Amino acid sequence: MIEIRGLAKSYGDHQALKDVTLSIRPGEFVVVLGPSGAGKSTLLRCINRLIDPTAGDIVVDGTSLSSNRRDLRLLRRNVAMIFQQHNLVKRLSVLKNVLVGRMADLSPVLSSLQLFPEADVKIAMHCLEQVAMSHKAKSRADALSGGEQQRVGIARALAQQPKFMLADEPVASLDPKTSRTVLTYLKKSCKESNIAVLCNLHQIDYALEFAERVVGLSAGQIVYDGPPSGVSGDVIRSIYPGLDDPNVLDAAQRLTERRRTAAEAVIAAAAVASDGNGERA
Amino acid sequence: MSLQFVVNKPRGPLGWWILAPILGATLAILWWSAQGTHLSITGFIDGLPWIADFIGRMLPPNFAFMQKLVKPAVETVQIALWGTLLGIVLALPVCFFAARNLSPYAWVFHGLRQVLNVMRGINEIILALIFVAAVGLGPFAGVLAIALHGAGMLGKFFAEAIEEIDEGPLDALRAAGAGTLQRIVFGVLPQVLPTWIGVVLYRFETNIRVSTVLGMVGAGGIGFELISSMKLFAYEDTAACVIVILVLVLATDLVSSKLRAMIR
Numbered sequence: 001m002i003e004i005r006g007l008a009k010s011y012g013d014h015q016a017l018k019d020v021t022l023s024i025r026p027g028e029f030v031v032v033l034g035p036s037g038a039g040k041s042t043l044l045r046c047i048n049r050l051i052d053p054t055a056g057d058i059v060v061d062g063t064s065l066s067s068n069r070r071d072l073r074l075l076r077r078n079v080a081m082i083f084q085q086h087n088l089v090k091r092l093s094v095l096k097n098v099l100v101g102r103m104a105d106l107s108p109v110l111s112s113l114q115l116f117p118e119a120d121v122k123i124a125m126h127c128l129e130q131v132a133m134s135h136k137a138k139s140r141a142d143a144l145s146g147g148e149q150q151r152v153g154i155a156r157a158l159a160q161q162p163k164f165m166l167a168d169e170p171v172a173s174l175d176p177k178t179s180r181t182v183l184t185y186l187k188k189s190c191k192e193s194n195i196a197v198l199c200n201l202h203q204i205d206y207a208l209e210f211a212e213r214v215v216g217l218s219a220g221q222i223v224y225d226g227p228p229s230g231v232s233g234d235v236i237r238s239i240y241p242g243l244d245d246p247n248v249l250d251a252a253q254r255l256t257e258r259r260r261t262a263a264e265a266v267i268a269a270a271a272v273a274s275d276g277n278g279e280r281a
Numbered sequence: 282m283s284l285q286f287v288v289n290k291p292r293g294p295l296g297w298w299i300l301a302p303i304l305g306a307t308l309a310i311l312w313w314s315a316q317g318t319h320l321s322i323t324g325f326i327d328g329l330p331w332i333a334d335f336i337g338r339m340l341p342p343n344f345a346f347m348q349k350l351v352k353p354a355v356e357t358v359q360i361a362l363w364g365t366l367l368g369i370v371l372a373l374p375v376c377f378f379a380a381r382n383l384s385p386y387a388w389v390f391h392g393l394r395q396v397l398n399v400m401r402g403i404n405e406i407i408l409a410l411i412f413v414a415a416v417g418l419g420p421f422a423g424v425l426a427i428a429l430h431g432a433g434m435l436g437k438f439f440a441e442a443i444e445e446i447d448e449g450p451l452d453a454l455r456a457a458g459a460g461t462l463q464r465i466v467f468g469v470l471p472q473v474l475p476t477w478i479g480v481v482l483y484r485f486e487t488n489i490r491v492s493t494v495l496g497m498v499g500a501g502g503i504g505f506e507l508i509s510s511m512k513l514f515a516y517e518d519t520a521a522c523v524i525v526i527l528v529l530v531l532a533t534d535l536v537s538s539k540l541r542a543m544i545r
Contacts, residue, residue, distance in 0.1 A: 050452055081456040081457075088453070089450045089467060091471040091474075100453065100454055100459065103454070103457055104459065111463055153453075156453070160457055160458075
């Protein structure tokens, strides 16, 4: 359980985040929607303290983590991050990039001498398998395509064996087909390891498709927090003030309805199946 | 074909007239400097016969003298090699603190940059004179002079390379809980190494050129033979020295540019 309590960040007079409170259950896939400048990135970077928040607490499994060295290490070990620009070290091999995820627990001197415990190399290889990239383990990171690099980015985050994963617009620079692949790997692998995900997205359709819960952020405040089926045209208008593109609103509406009917169909099918089982029993 | 002049008029109320004072000041400074340096075309033309006379005396070069130049030439390379290496050793620990993006405090960064400026500001020949006084005549003084000046150069270039890295991977390392040493080894070094190697090779080229003249102040190398042959008016020997120096410098340039092309 990750709890974010009263998180706020101001830059001078500008309040980027205002009193954001969220609690995320283990294994939950949460998508944050919001216009550019709404504070999505700031929110994520305040959670793992890449940016120092002005106020607020991050509570991991009931322990409030402050900004002292020991807590920071504990926080960053539990919270992994995926970046828009992948942020792989281009001249290093894929495997070594994934091993970066293990580094919080490794001896600085031995790892600097390029010596890694076999167990950690095994974990890294396993994480590469989860995103179907183990065949490229020895390639240099800059030899991969954008989508492949982001999958390695996911593997690096998985290698931390975190409780919680932050994804800052992980598919913003990828084409639609690759985006879908990357998001599918992200969701699948996090489900396998019961990792909660907080993922910033710009694409409303992906948000509605992949999210189990949508958080709408506008001008540093949460304006919606609920299931994707509740994201109506009005909700979208409140997240993106001034957006009056009938196409987007229409598409969102249709997606939501389709999803709702699909969910209802699944429930109905489940009911039928359980009835059938009941009869057989 | 009709052409259009596509240049923005300078901003500000003066428009193009802003160029007049700039042009005027430039011309004035150049005129003043020409006076200071006794710049004179007639002086150069009058001197031409004497240059021809000097070159005439150097010909033919005394190729037999080259036998005596092998040892000093090798010494020149040795001075450049160790001067460069010690320069790297001095610059390495400093450069991380002299890079704006890694330095823990602004005053550390500013202070170290000034230290590097001072080291770089003093010419190798002057440093060599000081070290000759300290450790005596010979190549070791040359090594120390090149090392100190080179450390100032390398420290600055190393630090500038660090300032130009993509900080995204550093964020990723920080987010993964990696420590300082790990961030440097896995985040900084892979990004700066190609640039650093290029800088070191360029520095080695420069140091070869410098160490060919260090001998003039008694700090070892082929420069000593050059200056003594001139003092003895043995200009054919001087020509031999010049040829050996040229070969040395050109060979180093060739090797180092080949090596630099190999780094990706």
